[in-house]
Amino acid sequence: MKEITPAEVEKLLDEGKSLNIIDVRETEEVEEGKIPGAINIPLGLVEYCKQDLDKSKEYIIVCLSGGRSGRATEYLQSQGYNVTNMTGGMVAWEGKTE
Template identity: 70%
Template sequence: MKQLTAKEVETLLNEGKQLNIIDVREVDEIGEGKIPGAIHIPLGLVEFRLHELDKAKEYIMVCRSGGRSGRASQILESRGYKVINMAGGMLDWEGKVE
């Protein structure tokens, strides 16, 4: 599974790169802030919302610490999606939040 650090993701965003970020945390966790532009799909709903995703795009998966996003990455990879796990999750995120 491919991984990027929170700092690497922040750098890509600051460089103006168009990233497809999916935050798999629960609703109450999202209330603490998410990466601007991130799509919220709780881990438990990922399999039910596959139709919303495009296999031609690459997705960066985010959670609180990197564990749930790792599981979500495995789910998506097993179905043919291109994914990168953000290691360290939002605990390591120092960039802007919305």
């Protein structure tokens, strides 16, 4: 499984890179703050929403601490998606939130 740190994600965003970020936390968790531009797909819905994702794009998967995003990353990778888990999750995120 590919991994990226929150600091690396923040650096890419600061450089103006366009990232596809999926936050797999529950909706009420995301309401407390998410990485700007992240799309919320709760972990329990990933299996049902995967057809909305483009297999030619790269996605960074985020959750609170890295556990749920790790499971989502493994699942989506097994389905042929190009995904990377953000280690440490939002607990370790020091960048802007919306």
